[in-house]
Amino acid sequence: MTDFAIFWEWLSFAVRWTHVITAIAWIGSSFYFIALDLGLRKTPSLPPLAHGEEWQVHGGGFYHIQKYLVAPDFLPEHLTWFKWEAYFTWLSGFMLLVVVYYFGADLFLVDRHVLDIPSWGAILISLGSIVFGWLVYDALCKSPIGNSTTGLMVVLFGVLVAMSWAYTQVFTGRAAMLHMGAFTATIMAANVAGIIIPNQKIVVADLKAGRVPDAKYGKIAKQRSLHNNYLTLPVIFFMLSSHYPLAFATQWNWVIASLIFLCGVLIRHYFNTRHARKGNPHWTWALTVVIFILIAWLSTGPKLPTGAESIPSPQATLLMQSPHFEAASNAVIGRCSMCHTAEPVWEGVSEAPKNVILDNPISIANHAEQVAIQAGYSHAMPPGNVTDMTDEERAMIVAWFRESGT
Known part of the structure; x- marks a missing residue:
């Protein structure tokens, strides 16, 4: 799975x-x-029923475009429909x-x-x-x-x-x-x-x-x-x-x-x-x-709760029962929570990225798939590995997620 x-x-x-x-x-x-x-222009040379025309240049060629409000007296076999x-x-x-x-x-x-x-x-x-x-x-x-x-x-x-x-x-x-x-x-x-x-x-x-x-x-x-x-x-x-x-x-x-x-x-x-x-x-x-x-x-007004910090989903409840959960959760809190929290402490970060909170076990379990993909299967997070997440910690996150069978 x-x-x-x-x-x-x-x-x-x-x-x-x-x-x-x-x-x-x-x-x-x-x-x-x-x-x-x-931008259509009316010119004396317009054919009957024509509303306006425009000359344009693009890609090394010239285009002469005419518009009919209703339609000309005849229609070609091919019409391009947008x-x-x-x-x-x-x-x-x-x-x-x-x-x-x-x-x-x-x-x-x-x-x-x-x-x-x-x-x-x-x-x-x-x-x-x-x-x-x-x-x-x-x-x-x-x-x-x-x-x-x-x-x-x-x-x-x-x-x-x-x-x-x-x-x-x-x-x-x-x-x-x-x-x-x-x-x-x-x-x-x-x-x-x-x-x-x-x-x-x-x-x-x-x-x-x-x-x-x-x-x-x-x-x-x-x-x-x-x-x-x-x-x-x-x-x-x-x-x-x-x-x-x-x-x-x-x-x-x-x-x-x-x-x-x-x-x-x-x-x-x-x-x-x-x-x-x-x-x-x-x-x-x-x-x-x-x-x-x-x-x-x-946007500087009061922030809205996400609901992911205190209410575990059914899937999250199973994930929290894993024997690897404590180690994986500690790794995430230690390496990610300085930004992914209600009031980030990392300089230059004013809001939790994408409003994802990872400073408590329930929220980490709720975001398990995102955590595994961003910090386990890939090295996208932390950005530039600024918090020095180790390969062992990434492997632990992957093991926890895979073990869950979700």
Whole structure:
């Protein structure tokens, strides 16, 4: 079973790698087309029905791009559809959620200090909240509120703030941040799969049948694409947040999550304005810096308990019965606890890395797999072996973990 733990770690790495690759492809194409759309120029030489054009240079060649709001009088046999990037980003992200948070629910998803629920209950809440997010968002877009771009954005921000708070009342701080990313990314991917691509297919079908496509389909798709554009940067923050306890493990983590949406909107507004050649709103950067300083200040508030220090999981209970546990635990406390504690004493370390506490036997047992992989099977921890962990101590950690049969 210990070999399975190593396999699972590599599976997590592979899924994470895939997720990053597909996200780069999706975000890259999204940013490119937003910039292209905003930078289109109207020229006297445009063909009938064309909305604008752009000349670009890249890779030693020149590109002449024209956009049609509905479609030209004819369509070529081959059309490139930009959709698979979004689909595989969501699928790989969901798989990562399953691999890390659902299979590791006792450690990463459930915090008994926040809400004492079984792992299966937390997983159901997770799945239900993601579906709930899309249903509420889609209903708002299709309601009369959806006719006002500004009004809709304000209401959506309210929904996101409410969800930021709600997630922190159910999950660990780390999982709460991650779920805000999943909640938002699901809306974005569903926009592509459920609205943007179907609307484009309706237009294509009308053209092939000799009908004049209704311009409303393009208008609706453009609104959803605009939302995706403004939501992208916050999603990236949430996906990175699990590495930074100051973002997820403080009392005001839900406020931090809410403010990140404002930062994302401000930054995208700057670039969208620049690409549309409507000026340089430098004030957006100034305001973003102010908000980010506020976020940093909020992160100095009271820290949240992780739940891993005092409540052993069923697996941890078995691990603590091992005859090697005392020696392994002493090695970890002696070599790791100066950083992995509520108040680190190692100079330059203000927070326990990833909010992992290793200053007591229960927490060490709860994090057994992480300890074994980071400090047993590999020499990743301590960093640079600054505390001089010996090979014998690493072997003891591996023996303890392997002996457990977990």
